[in-house]
Every structure is written in structure tokens, then in C-alpha cells.
Amino acid sequence: MKYQAKRKAIILLEDGTIFYGKAVGNKEGSAVGEVCFNTGMTGYQEIFTDPSYFGQLMVxxxxxxxxxGTNEEENESDKAKIAGLICKNFSYTHSRPAADRSLEDFLEESNIFAISDVDTRALVTYIRENGAMNAIISTDVENIDELKKELAKVPDMNGLELASKVSTKEPYFYGNEDATYKIAALDVGIKTNILRNLAQRDAYIKVFPYDATYEEMKEWNPDGYFLSNGPGDPQPLESAINVTKTIIEKDHPLFGICLGHQIIAIANGIKTYKMHHGHRGINHPVKNLLTGKGEITSQNHGFSVDKEQTEAHPDVEVTHICLNDGTVGGLAMKSKNTFSVQYHPEASPGPHDASYLFDEFIDRIKSVKA
Known part of the structure; x- marks a missing residue:
């Protein structure tokens, strides 16, 4: 990009606080959503294309x-899903031989508005102290009152159903149709690398829309069921919760990740709650309470499962703990073939410490199929 004076931009938080920056690409525009931050030092393309970030302004x-730059093979969905991008230094040139386009072109193709030259350390500190909240980023810096009116229209993430915005509209297949195992996956915001991990373990996956019924999924005669990650509050997902209750009742092998983990908890009568500012990064420590081993994990969630209710449940045990704050990192049912984790064992981006969980899912399927 040839040098030109950058267009001024602002970040207006719902509490009235303002941070300043410049528009990426010198574009005019605005974007709204819940402002949150990710501490990963790499993997921005995977983060931006993760459907779990739908409706969020990513710092x-x-x-x-x-x-x-970016490489199409590393997308976690069909395009960028974040509501907007906030960063410190935006690089218009890239030096990676494997890249097929610049990040600027990639964001433009997904119609994502971005601002740079922001004091992100100050902004992240503010979010950590005051919590995640709705915000608007805009080049309309002279009309603060109008921006406040626009921001006031943005719904709160607490109670917001977003899975329908990112789920597939029609069922589709992934993997080798001659694979040994068949897995029915409920898509409430699924990442591609989850499907890749399952397919690498000799599984053929049929991915169903977020509102698919148990009967529709069962008709395919799968060996196991999977509940994906995704955006928004799990509480409004009544259809997915009811499907999960039936899967548990029938005692089919069931594995849930992130939003899927929360759905499994709710299906067991355990409450979830919105966190102060969530977990988003690729170096979050987790302890596996069953093995005593520690894991460095990739995490992305703004809601969590109530720990006291999980521990008090007669048929549910806490299997993993997030060591930074003691929140529930994983659970399993004692009398049913159901387990789940709050974090992302498929990584992308992140470490592979937790990839064994996919093996455990296949082992659970094997034990039933044998």
C-alpha cells in the first residue's frame, strides 16, 4: 500500500470510554459487537475464521x-467471522512464501472493518478490569452521539443466540465414506480442524444444522455424536439441548467441545454463566484431574459451566480444571458415555497437548461398536 495519511478512527465502549486508532486501508466504516481480546502470539487467521467469535470485535x-499474510487452507470456516478487528501494528506487506494473499485483502473479501494504531495494552487492561462489553469501532469520529445511539441498539451477549448465524443450512459430509466409524456432528459453529481431527482417526462425519432433530441425526445410524464449539449464550439453544438430552438418555457415545460442553451441562440441569472477560488465547493451563497431568491449551469462551452445581451433581464429575481461575475445564457423566471439555483440543491455533481427547472419543465409540 502506498503511503497516505491514515483515516482517524475510534473505539467507543458502551460505558462511554473512548480509545483512538486509524482505519486499516484508509477505509471509512463502522462495526459493532462485544469487544474481547486474544493473547495468542500467532494464528490470527484461524482466530478470525473461528465461528465462535461471531459477533465480537477482536483485540x-x-x-x-x-x-x-493468509493461506486459504488454514481457514477454520468459509470466511472471517469476527465482527471487526482492533490491533496495534497492521502489516500491509507479508513475507511468508506459503501465503496466497495479504491480510488486508483477506479481511476485505470477508467485508471486515479493521482499525490499527490502537494502544491495545491500555484497551486490554481496561477490559480485564471492567469486563467484556459492547463497543463500536468507526471512522465517524465527529458524531459520538450518533455512535452511542447505534451502539445502544446492539444486544447484550448474555442471552444472545448466535449459533443459527454460523451453522450450516444443510447437512454435509466430511472425510472418507469408507471409514470405520460414523459420527453425527451438530454444528453450532464448528471449526474445520475438529472435522480434520476426527477424519484422521478413521471417522466419516455428517454435519447437521444447529436445529436438527435427534431423529434426523439417528436416521444416518451414526456410531457416535459430537457437539461443536460456537458463539453466543448456550441457554437459548433449546433444540440442541433437547437433542443432547435424548442422546444422553439413549447412552450413545457423546463428545462436546466449548459451546457443546456447555450444552451438555445444561442438559444435565447445570447452569452456565457469562464470564467477566472470558478465556481467549493459546497458552491456558489446564489440569486433568483423572491423570494429574497438566496441559497447555487453546481456549475461546465467554461463558462457563457452574462449578458448584457440577461438583454437586450425582451423575457428573469434573475431569479438568482451568488453573488460571479454577473454572470447569471438562466434565464426564458417571453412568453415561458422555464427556466434554471447555477448551479446544483441535488447537488451530495452539498446542496439541489435548489432542488425546479425540482418541478417547474414538475409544468410547469402539467400546460400544465392538
Missing amino acids: TTNAHIGNY
Whole structure:
């Protein structure tokens, strides 16, 4: 990009606080959503294309964004799903041989508005102290009152159903149709690398829309069921919760990740709640209470499962704990073939410490199928 004076932009938080920046690409525009931050030092493309971030303005804590461009094979969905991007230094050029386009072009193709030159350390500190909240980013810096009116129209993430915005509209297949195992996956915001991990373990996956019925999924005669990650509050997902209750009742092998984990908890009468500012990064420590081992994990969630209710449940045990704050990292049912984790064992981006969970799911399927 040839040098030109950057267009001024602002971040207006719902409590009236303002941070300043410049529009990426010198574009005019605005974007609204819940402002949150990710502490990952790499993997911005996977983060931006993760459907779990739908409806959120992403603040990247790494100082340099865009320096290695993007590669279509590394998308976690069909396009960027974030509501907007907030960063410190935006790189218009990239030096990665494997890149097929710049991040600027990638965001433009997904119609994502981005601002840079922001004091992201100050902004992240503010979010950590005051909590995640709705915000608007805009180049309309002279009309604060109008921006406040627009921001006031944005619904709160608490109670907001977003899975329908990112789920597939029609069922589709992934993997080798001659694979040994068949898995029915309920898509409430599924990432591609989850499907890739299952397919690598000799599974053929049929992905169903978020509102698919148990009968529709069962008709395919799967060996196991999977509940995906996704955006928004799990409480409004009544259809998915009811499907999960039936799967548990029938005692089919069931594995849930992130939003899927929360749905399994609700199906067991355990409450979920909105966190102060959530967990979003690729180096979150988790302890596996069954093995005593620690894991470094990739996490992305703004809601969590109530720990006291989980521990008090007669048929549910806490299997993993997030060591930063003691929240529930995983659970399993004692009398049913059901387990789940709050974090992302498929990584993308992140470490592979937790990939064994996919093996455990296949082992559970084997034990039933044998």
C-alpha cells in the first residue's frame, strides 16, 4: 500500500470510554459487537475464521498482525467471522512464501472493518478490569452521539443466540465414506480442524444444522455424536439441548467441545454463566484431574459451566480444571458415555497437548461398536 495519511478512527465502549486508532486501508466504516481480546502470539487467521467469535470485535494483543499474510487452507470456516478487528501494528506487506494473499485483502473479501494504531495494552487492561462489553469501532469520529445511539441498539451477549448465524443450512459430509466409524456432528459453529481431527482417526462425519432433530441425526445410524464449539449464550439453544438430552438418555457415545460442553451441562440441569472477560488465547493451563497431568491449551469462551452445581451433581464429575481461575475445564457423566471439555483440543491455533481427547472419543465409540 502506498503511503497516505491514515483515516482517524475510534473505539467507543458502551460505558462511554473512548480509545483512538486509524482505519486499516484508509477505509471509512463502522462495526459493532462485544469487544474481547486474544493473547495468542500467532494464528490470527484461524482466530478470525473461528465461528465462535461471531459477533465480537477482536483485540489482538500481539503487536504485529498481518506480517505473514493468509493461506486459504488454514481457514477454520468459509470466511472471517469476527465482527471487526482492533490491533496495534497492521502489516500491509507479508513475507511468508506459503501465503496466497495479504491480510488486508483477506479481511476485505470477508467485508471486515479493521482499525490499527490502537494502544491495545491500555484497551486490554481496561477490559480485564471492567469486563467484556459492547463497543463500536468507526471512522465517524465527529458524531459520538450518533455512535452511542447505534451502539445502544446492539444486544447484550448474555442471552444472545448466535449459533443459527454460523451453522450450516444443510447437512454435509466430511472425510472418507469408507471409514470405520460414523459420527453425527451438530454444528453450532464448528471449526474445520475438529472435522480434520476426527477424519484422521478413521471417522466419516455428517454435519447437521444447529436445529436438527435427534431423529434426523439417528436416521444416518451414526456410531457416535459430537457437539461443536460456537458463539453466543448456550441457554437459548433449546433444540440442541433437547437433542443432547435424548442422546444422553439413549447412552450413545457423546463428545462436546466449548459451546457443546456447555450444552451438555445444561442438559444435565447445570447452569452456565457469562464470564467477566472470558478465556481467549493459546497458552491456558489446564489440569486433568483423572491423570494429574497438566496441559497447555487453546481456549475461546465467554461463558462457563457452574462449578458448584457440577461438583454437586450425582451423575457428573469434573475431569479438568482451568488453573488460571479454577473454572470447569471438562466434565464426564458417571453412568453415561458422555464427556466434554471447555477448551479446544483441535488447537488451530495452539498446542496439541489435548489432542488425546479425540482418541478417547474414538475409544468410547469402539467400546460400544465392538
